[in-house]
Amino acid sequence: MTDVEQALDAGGLKNPRVREYVRHWAELTGAECVEVVSAADDARLIQEALDAGEILPAGDGLYYARSYEKDTARSEARTIVSTGDPADKGVYNNWRPSSEMKPMLEERMRGASAGKTMYVVPYLMAPPGSPLEPYARGVQLTDARIVVLHMIRMARVGVEFVENTESPDTFVRGVHVTGDLENLGQGTPNDQRYFVTVADERTILHFGSSYGGNALLGKIAHGLRQAAYDGWKSGAFLAEQFMLIGITDKQTGKAYHICGGFPSASGKTNLAMLLPPDALGDRYHVEFYGDDIAWLWVDRADGTLRAINPEFGVFGVAKDTNENTNPTALQSVGPGTRALFTNVAYNERTHEVWWEGRTPQPPADVAGWRDWKGNLIADRREGDDEPWAHPNSRFTTTLANVPNIAAQFDSPRGVPIDAIIFGGRTRNREPLVRAIDDLAEGVYDGLTLGAEATFAAEGVDGQLRYDPMSMRPFMSYPEGHYAEHWLKVVGAAKDQPIFAHVNWFQRDPDDGHFLWPGYRDNLRALLWLLKLKNGEVAGRQTAVGIIPTEEELNLDGVDISADDLRTVLSIEIPRWRKEMEFREQHLEQFDNLPEEIWKAHRRVATALDDPGQ
């Protein structure tokens, strides 16, 4: 395959182990040619994609694409973690032996890229120079140009990241083959798709999609599943589906950093892009570090718990993004940002895009508008109220476009962590915020995170389920070890972070309205948490944590009724007692769960049984 050699030479790819890997897969997949990609190739690739009709213009320096209509979200059932050791099987990682999965994937991929270009995308999932860099290098092979465009926005891409490294073999091997999307039986018993992370070989094999986490391998396959496995095996770090923000108090000059996990499509991006409410904007500023992934470790030199965002961009949910909910997001996809919209509605005449919640009503003049499937809105039958945009339609933009991006977002040292929060969509289970000042209870709280699933994964929307630390779809090793690893990593920090559970999604049981206004006002709960940590407020101790009193929470300018406020700041004891039974069953599924976690569970149960509650 001398053509492959020439292409690798032309791309400046010298690392012999990378070359060997590309050669192997180019041959197996039958790709017609090979092309090495760097971020500097973006303008050319955009033009090629426009010429090929893979993307459409969506305004000045903005682009639009539709994915295949049965390929619009992650498939949890088809996502698998494989290793050679059956002891790696957990409850949520869909473990299967690599001896079974690798041949199956090779079989599906064999010849499946015939006639296509195989793009070689070397990347780094970390700010360059980070102590975690050895875990962050990867090379994704993909036969889809659109995937390359996403990767360039979402990860640092360039051959320099895999050249002249201390060990040429230390890179994650990610192979993405799209397959014949119209004949893969998505969602049927004959589903051909497989998204496999062979964790003990640091190899990712994804077949049968070109959308999101199924296809951009740097993001969740490497950044979460592989990295979590590596972090555990090395004992060195945690990789979590976390947002990461800084809050600066302009009055005192102090900066705080909070990271935290909410399940997919449950508010991480919105929190990270938060613009403080008008009444608080003079005093506080929120800085964006990350919105979907954080890697956490303890700095050996000073014992602080630190975190980085390994990503380089945002793959954000479009639905309900507007000037009121998230003006920052709109700016980050504004003219000239080279942002890419997928599966929203598109006007072929004006090149505008629209999604549900962008404005209260869809555009009145439907001329030129097509829905996410490409059908003309004007052709719709009377009463057809199918959404114009897919609920999991998204925008892709680089971090540098985010107006509140932290000045230090690229710092290899990361930021010190003051607080770790968990949350999710629950209409009645959880108060606005409850703080937990104990490591084991914090980890226990994360493990028992219960939330309504969303449209970010196929077929689970609205199901109430446990989603440990918001990692359920990304879990790569057994939950008992996961809990143990958390206790070990965070426990080694000199200053312990405070934990909290938050919920922006409590609803009125009668009319369904959100009790808490959410979005910008969520900052108020976080400011209270930081005050609690600083000893400036005491809160009200309950069996499940410390809750703010109405006086302690800064409510200047909040639009909330007295009744709703009372509800979001209270705990329903009978409900919680019942919840403890479900938690017990949930935790019992996990082998090797550390005794500290069971003790935390029993402490909460005993406190709830106290008749004084």
Ligand code: GTP
């Ligand atoms: P992934 O990228 O899937 O991991 O999701 P995410 O956690 O980053 O979710 P994101 O912030 O994109 O929010 C998903 C949806 O929740 C969007 O439709 C938001 O408009 C909505 N949302 C976010 N924050 C709030 C809030 O405080 N209140 C309400 N009611 N909705 C919110």
Ligand code: SPV
């Ligand atoms: C999620 O589903 O949690 C995402 C989007 O962040 S994807 O990259 O598709 O996983």
Ligand code: MN
């Ligand atoms: Mn996510």
